Amino acid sequence: MAGSALATQPQPQSQPAPTATPGRMSRLRRALAERRTRYGLLNAAPVVVYLLILFVYPIFSTLLLSLKGEEGGWTLHWYADAFQGANLEILLTTLRISAETSLLSLVIGFLLANAVTRLKPLWAGLVMLVVIVPHFISALVRTYGWIILLGEHGVVNNVLTDLHIPGAPFQLLYNEIGVVIGTTSVMLPYTVLLLYAVMRAVDRRLLAAAASMGAGRITIFRRVYLPLVASGLVNAGVLCFILCLGYYLTPALMGGPKQTMVASLIDDQVMKQNQWNGASALGIILLLLTFAGLLLLRLLKSAGEAYRKRGTAS
Amino acid sequence: MIGLRPTLAGRVCLAAFATLILLFLALPIIVIVVTSFGNDAFGSFPPHSWTLGWYKQLFADGSKWPAALSLSALVAALTTVFSLILGVTAATALVRSELPLRTAVYGLVLAPLVIPQVVIALGLFLLFEPASMLGSPIAIALGHTVLASPIAVMILMATLKGIDERLEDAAASMGAGRLTVARRITFPLAMPGLVAAAVFSFITSFDEFFVSQFLSSVDTVTLPVQVFNVLQYDVDPSVTAVSALLIAVAVVALALVGVVRRLGGSGRQDGLLPTETTVGLPAGNET
Numbered sequence: 001m002a003g004s005a006l007a008t009q010p011q012p013q014s015q016p017a018p019t020a021t022p023g024r025m026s027r028l029r030r031a032l033a034e035r036r037t038r039y040g041l042l043n044a045a046p047v048v049v050y051l052l053i054l055f056v057y058p059i060f061s062t063l064l065l066s067l068k069g070e071e072g073g074w075t076l077h078w079y080a081d082a083f084q085g086a087n088l089e090i091l092l093t094t095l096r097i098s099a100e101t102s103l104l105s106l107v108i109g110f111l112l113a114n115a116v117t118r119l120k121p122l123w124a125g126l127v128m129l130v131v132i133v134p135h136f137i138s139a140l141v142r143t144y145g146w147i148i149l150l151g152e153h154g155v156v157n158n159v160l161t162d163l164h165i166p167g168a169p170f171q172l173l174y175n176e177i178g179v180v181i182g183t184t185s186v187m188l189p190y191t192v193l194l195l196y197a198v199m200r201a202v203d204r205r206l207l208a209a210a211a212s213m214g215a216g217r218i219t220i221f222r223r224v225y226l227p228l229v230a231s232g233l234v235n236a237g238v239l240c241f242i243l244c245l246g247y248y249l250t251p252a253l254m255g256g257p258k259q260t261m262v263a264s265l266i267d268d269q270v271m272k273q274n275q276w277n278g279a280s281a282l283g284i285i286l287l288l289l290t291f292a293g294l295l296l297l298r299l300l301k302s303a304g305e306a307y308r309k310r311g312t313a314s
Numbered sequence: 315m316i317g318l319r320p321t322l323a324g325r326v327c328l329a330a331f332a333t334l335i336l337l338f339l340a341l342p343i344i345v346i347v348v349t350s351f352g353n354d355a356f357g358s359f360p361p362h363s364w365t366l367g368w369y370k371q372l373f374a375d376g377s378k379w380p381a382a383l384s385l386s387a388l389v390a391a392l393t394t395v396f397s398l399i400l401g402v403t404a405a406t407a408l409v410r411s412e413l414p415l416r417t418a419v420y421g422l423v424l425a426p427l428v429i430p431q432v433v434i435a436l437g438l439f440l441l442f443e444p445a446s447m448l449g450s451p452i453a454i455a456l457g458h459t460v461l462a463s464p465i466a467v468m469i470l471m472a473t474l475k476g477i478d479e480r481l482e483d484a485a486a487s488m489g490a491g492r493l494t495v496a497r498r499i500t501f502p503l504a505m506p507g508l509v510a511a512a513v514f515s516f517i518t519s520f521d522e523f524f525v526s527q528f529l530s531s532v533d534t535v536t537l538p539v540q541v542f543n544v545l546q547y548d549v550d551p552s553v554t555a556v557s558a559l560l561i562a563v564a565v566v567a568l569a570l571v572g573v574v575r576r577l578g579g580s581g582r583q584d585g586l587l588p589t590e591t592t593v594g595l596p597a598g599n600e601t
Binding site for chain 1: 328335339341342346349400407410411412413414422423428431434436437440456459460527538553554557565
C-alpha cells in the first residue's frame with residue numbers, strides 16, 4: 001500500500017513541451033534520472049513496507065487501544081488512570097531516575113571523553129575500546145555483574161569495609177543507589193561516544209589562542225571550550241534521558257518496589273493483569289515524552305544555528 | 315604550538331580518574347567471567363577454588379538452557395537474514411539512487427532506534443497476540459528485525475558511500491549488466507560492511523530482551539529471557555556460566571568485525587561499528 005502510494009508520485013507530470021528541445025542530452029538525463037528514481041523506489045519498498053507493518057501500524061494500534069473504552073466508544077479514561085495514585089508515582093519515579101542517571105552519565109562521560117582527547121592516540125584507542133566493548137555486551141549480563149559486585153558481601157562492600165569507611169557495608173542493591181549505578185553503567189558508553197565525537201572536533205588552537213591572550217584555565221574552559229561543546233552536552237543528556245525513560249532491565253533487577261519504572265508497569269499490566277488498554281496509554285505517554293525530547297533537541301539545534309549565524313553576520 | 319600544558323598533578327588526577335571509570339565499565343563484565351569459573355557461584359570474589367562445573371551443568375540432562383540457546387540462535391539467524399535483505403535494499407535506495415521523500419524514508423528507517431523499546435514490544439505483542447503467534451520463532455525474529463535493520467542500514471550506507479561509484483559506472487560502460495556489476499564489483503567491495511551488518515544484526519537479536527519477553531510463550535523462551543527469569547525468580551548458579559557465554563559471543567562478534575575491517579582491503583573501512591554512525595544521528599543530522 002505504501003509502495004503504490006510512493007510509486008505514483010514521481011511519475012513525470014507531462015511530456016516536455018515541443019518548444020523546449022534544447023537537445024537530446026536533457027531528455028537522456030531525464031530518462032536516466034527517472035530510471036534511478038524507479039530503482040530507488042524499488043529498493044526502498046521492502047524496508048518501508050516492513051516498517052509500516054511491523055513498526056508504524058503496531059504503534060498506531062497501541063494508540064487506538066489506549067483511547068478505547070472497555071465497552072467500546074472513545075475515552076481518555078486510561079490516561080486519567082495513568083496520572084493518578086500509584087501510577088503517577090511510578091511516572092514521577094521514572095522521570096527522577098532518568099534525570100539522575102543521565103546527569104551522572106553526562107558528568108562522568110564529560111570527564112572521561114575530555115580525558116581521552118588529551119591522551120596519545122594509542123592510549124585513546126585503548127580507552128575507547130574499553131568503552132565500546134561493554135556497549136555491545138548484553139545489558140542484562142552487565143546488570144547481573146553489578147548484582148554480584150554490589151551485594152552485601154560483594155567486592156565493592158568488601159573493599160569499602162577493608163578501607164574502614166564508616167558505615168560499610170552499605171545497602172547498595174534493591175534501592176535507588178543500585179538502580180542509578182547500574183543504569184549509569186549501561187548508558188555511559190553512549191554519552192562518552194557522543195561527547196567524544198564532539199570534543200575531538202574542537203580545534204585546540206582556539207584554546208591555545210585564548211591562553212596566549214592571557215586567559216586563565218577557568219576562563220578558557222568557561223568562555224571557549226564549554227560553548228564549543230555545549231550542543232554536544234545537551235544532545236547527549238537528552239538522548240540519555242530518553243533512553244532511560246523506557247528502560248526496563250536494570251531497574252527491574254536492581255531496584256526495590258520504590259524504583260518501579262514505567263516499563264516495568266507496562267510489563268506487569270500486560271503479562272499479569274491483562275490490562276492492555278492501560279498499558280497502551282502508558283506506552284503512548286512514553287512515546288510522547290520521547291517526541292518531546294527529540295523536538296527539544298531539534299529546536300535547540302535550530303536556535304543554536306540561528307545564534308551562530310547572527311554571530312558571524314555582525 | 316603553544317598548547318595548554320597540563321600540570322603533573324593534573325595529569326595524575328586525570329589518569330587515576332580515567333582508570334576508575336574504565337573499571338566502572340569493565341568490572342561487571344570481568345566479575346562474571348571470573349565467577350563463572352569459581353566454585354561458589356554467588357559467593358566471594360575472587361573465588362577460592364576453580365571449576366568448570368557450571369558449564370557442564372548447562373548441558374546436563376533436564377537443563378532448560380540448551381532449548382533456550384537453540385531458540386535464540388535460530389531467531390538470531392533469521393533476524394540476520396531479514397535484516398540483511400532490508401539493509402542492502404534500503405542502503406542502495408538511500409545512497410545509490412534518486413529517492414523522493416528520501417528524508418522521510420531515512421527517518422522511518424532510523425526511528426526504531428530512538429522509540430522506547432517497550433513501546434515497540436507492546437505494539438508487536440498487540441499485533442502477534444491476536445494471530446496467536448506468540449512463542450513462534452518467526453514472530454520473534456520479525457520483531458527483532460525492527461530493531462536490527464536500522465543498524466544494518468546504517469552500516470551498509472556507510473559502506474556504499476565508501477565505494478567509488480565510478481568503478482560501477484566503468485564496469486557498466488564496458489557492457490556489464492546490473493547484476494554482473496553487483497556481483498563482480500559492488501559485492502566484493504562491500505564484503506566488510508556486509509559481514510559487519512550481519513554480525514551486529516545477529517548480536518542485536520541474540521541479546522535482545524524486551525521484544526522477546528513480550529513475544530515469548532511459556533515454553534518458548536529465548537536465552538536472555540531465561541537469564542532474566544532466573545535472576546528474578548529462581549536461583550540457578552549456572553546462570554553465571556550462561557552470562558559468560560553471552561559475553562564470549564559478543565566479544566567474538568566484535569573481534570570478527572575487527573578482523574574484517576583490517577582485511578577490508580585498500581580503502582578505509584569506516585562505519586563498520588554502529589557506534590561510529592549512530593553518534594549524533596538521532597538529533598537529525600542527516601548525512
